[in-house]
Amino acid sequence: MPTLTLPEDVRVELPEGEPVGAALPKGTIAARVGGEPRDLSFVPDDDAEVEPISPHSDDGLYVLRHSTAHVLAQAVCDLYPGARYAIGPATSEGFYYDFELTEPVHASDLAKIDRRMRQIVKRNQPFVREEVTREHAIERLHDQPFKVEIIEGLGAGGDAAGEAAEGETVSLYSNDGWVDLCMGPHVPHTGMLGAFKLTNVAGAYWRGDEKNPQLTRISGTAWATQDDLEAYLHRLEEAERRDHRKLGHDLDLFSFPDEIGSGLAVFHPKGGLVRRLMEDYSRKRHEEAGYEFVYTPHITKSELFEISGHLQWFADGMFPPMQLDGGQDYYLKPMNCPMHILIFRSRTRSYRELPLRLFEFGTVYRYELSGVVHGLTRVRGLTMDDAHIFTTEDQLGDELRSVLTFVLDLLRDYGLDDFYMELSTRPEGKAVGTPEEWDVATEELRRAAEWMDVPLVMDEGGGAFYGPKISVQARDAIGRTWQMSTIQVDFQFPQRFELEYSGADNARHRPTMIHRALFGSVERFFGILTEHYAGAFPLWLSPEQLRFVPVADRHVAHCEEVAAKAKAAGLRVVVDDSKESVGKKIRAAQLAKAPYTLVVGDKELESGSYTVRDRSGAEHLGVTFDSLVAALVEEASSRALAQSNFESE
RNA sequence: GCCGGCGUGGCGCAGUCCGGUAGCGCAACCGACUUGUAAUCGGUAGGUCGUCGGUUCGAAUCCGACCGCCGGCUCCA
Numbered sequence: 001m002p003t004l005t006l007p008e009d010v011r012v013e014l015p016e017g018e019p020v021g022a023a024l025p026k027g028t029i030a031a032r033v034g035g036e037p038r039d040l041s042f043v044p045d046d047d048a049e050v051e052p053i054s055p056h057s058d059d060g061l062y063v064l065r066h067s068t069a070h071v072l073a074q075a076v077c078d079l080y081p082g083a084r085y086a087i088g089p090a091t092s093e094g095f096y097y098d099f100e101l102t103e104p105v106h107a108s109d110l111a112k113i114d115r116r117m118r119q120i121v122k123r124n125q126p127f128v129r130e131e132v133t134r135e136h137a138i139e140r141l142h143d144q145p146f147k148v149e150i151i152e153g154l155g156a157g158g159d160a161a162g163e164a165a166e167g168e169t170v171s172l173y174s175n176d177g178w179v180d181l182c183m184g185p186h187v188p189h190t191g192m193l194g195a196f197k198l199t200n201v202a203g204a205y206w207r208g209d210e211k212n213p214q215l216t217r218i219s220g221t222a223w224a225t226q227d228d229l230e231a232y233l234h235r236l237e238e239a240e241r242r243d244h245r246k247l248g249h250d251l252d253l254f255s256f257p258d259e260i261g262s263g264l265a266v267f268h269p270k271g272g273l274v275r276r277l278m279e280d281y282s283r284k285r286h287e288e289a290g291y292e293f294v295y296t297p298h299i300t301k302s303e304l305f306e307i308s309g310h311l312q313w314f315a316d317g318m319f320p321p322m323q324l325d326g327g328q329d330y331y332l333k334p335m336n337c338p339m340h341i342l343i344f345r346s347r348t349r350s351y352r353e354l355p356l357r358l359f360e361f362g363t364v365y366r367y368e369l370s371g372v373v374h375g376l377t378r379v380r381g382l383t384m385d386d387a388h389i390f391t392t393e394d395q396l397g398d399e400l401r402s403v404l405t406f407v408l409d410l411l412r413d414y415g416l417d418d419f420y421m422e423l424s425t426r427p428e429g430k431a432v433g434t435p436e437e438w439d440v441a442t443e444e445l446r447r448a449a450e451w452m453d454v455p456l457v458m459d460e461g462g463g464a465f466y467g468p469k470i471s472v473q474a475r476d477a478i479g480r481t482w483q484m485s486t487i488q489v490d491f492q493f494p495q496r497f498e499l500e501y502s503g504a505d506n507a508r509h510r511p512t513m514i515h516r517a518l519f520g521s522v523e524r525f526f527g528i529l530t531e532h533y534a535g536a537f538p539l540w541l542s543p544e545q546l547r548f549v550p551v552a553d554r555h556v557a558h559c560e561e562v563a564a565k566a567k568a569a570g571l572r573v574v575v576d577d578s579k580e581s582v583g584k585k586i587r588a589a590q591l592a593k594a595p596y597t598l599v600v601g602d603k604e605l606e607s608g609s610y611t612v613r614d615r616s617g618a619e620h621l622g623v624t625f626d627s628l629v630a631a632l633v634e635e636a637s638s639r640a641l642a643q644s645n646f647e648s649e
Numbered sequence: 650g651c652c653g654g655c656g657u658g659g660c661g662c663a664g665u666c667c668g669g670u671a672g673c674g675c676a677a678c679c680g681a682c683u684u685g686u687a688a689u690c691g692g693u694a695g696g697u698c699g700u701c702g703g704u705u706c707g708a709a710u711c712c713g714a715c716c717g718c719c720g721g722c723u724c725c726a
Binding site: 210308 | 650718726
């Protein structure tokens, strides 16, 4: 009789042949037995440590979602005879299953599939596990070529799921006769599912390779409870409400005229103002941090990118060349680095000049595939807040630490404060330079990163072709992470461009380069901040800071008078002199996300004090104009995220 | 680039399946009202229905190509 050890050292005797589920609390959907995830129907043949898996845990959600994926596939097979099913994993928010179908499925068909799934759930079909030989599994799934391919792959290399080596068995799961190859575990029966929703149908390549046939991916989300599901759907709505593409239009910030082309943004006056404020503050900070500002052209002869290697590695990602001057090819630049390098190389450099930090808001053009262009976050014309730092070998470590500190400080000033870092290493088969150089560069980056008080995760093989990088990931107001800044160490370009400086020893040395960008792309950063703030920019970035709403025409003059004073104090003010009702003007101010609104009528003219309405709709009574202006000036200059507290009389 | 969906005045939508020369709300403009913290009332103007081509007596509607957008996949120096 095996003895099970449950958490907190609870010991349970399990009668011979009984499944682990018999010993576990109600509501458990699977278990870890000796660390291995198992079905509740698993029968241990020996003593084991057993950990129940609750649907609320990460493990449990995985089981739930994966089981829901099976039900999805079963429903699709019922409704679309001849459907072939490929893979159907759980994801961080739900699940999907990829199919090859004889007829297209549309989003409008999801309701029908959903209904079928719920019928299956209602029937409480048990998930039955069988261990079978590979040959038997292939026989059972002979009309499912994707499954057969997976099984054969398992036998050959065992690399896919890592379970079955030569001669070993694989596991099948079936419910109501519908069979799938699967490692499990699953919930005991379909009746334990239900808090799910199909969300999307899209194309996806078999095994993620664009050379393979494209399958139909049906995806959905699933949660432990209906409340969790609704909370998730609510988060999606919140993300939609914050979508910078919608806010960009509603707040009149930017647009993408069709006539200009896909992925090429124009910034309107209000968006232009926000962008300029972002850039101006960045310039100021860079200036203080010892960066020198340069300007470089947008086009160049091909030679430059032949030397850099970009044409060899990224020609597909560049706009095709213009042919000029008797066959000379000119390219729009996809990167600024080679141009900054030429500035370094324009004369003999001394070690006394290093570190030399060259900064530019450099606009570059990249031919992104039409299907990936997305709002401001993935564009074809973008402006990098790009700098290249030339250092001696000795200076590299210090400089990296100071760059990282600078980067995080500055991001915090823009309102992002929840970070982690990722260290991306050498991309196999797509890298230049010796492994030794890569090791040195990677090690320098790692040491600098570990010196920071921010979590670090590895991204093996994610580096650029010329060097490893640290990227700073930031979480926004609703918990999504965005890759922000990148910092790369590069020994390659200095060699390719034969960069040198004269050392204290009067000999020539090769500098090391650091490539770094904080925003990455100004456009993208703009989009991310717009979503982070849901369009309600903090006062210092807000295109409008104070709005006056005169009650009647006779109050307009007074509004303009005090507005002029606020303006003189450096505030951005708007007087709404439209001939609308007060209610309508308040509403307009609210929709424009005006940070502060003053309604000015007879009362204010008489008393000289005001009621300040903030974006939340809260009203602050009895504020004098001078204290209001002082508070707003203070709030704007501190880049505070919190709103001003007004002193009342 | 690939799969699927979509494209009607500035915006949100109806009309498309079952061809017969465009309609609603908001916004804009004009007028009346002179208003107290999220929409006052009335009127006016604005669209060759993404573009080009085809079918038809006739195309927003059917077919094709292209452009653009949306959701994924792949990619992201």
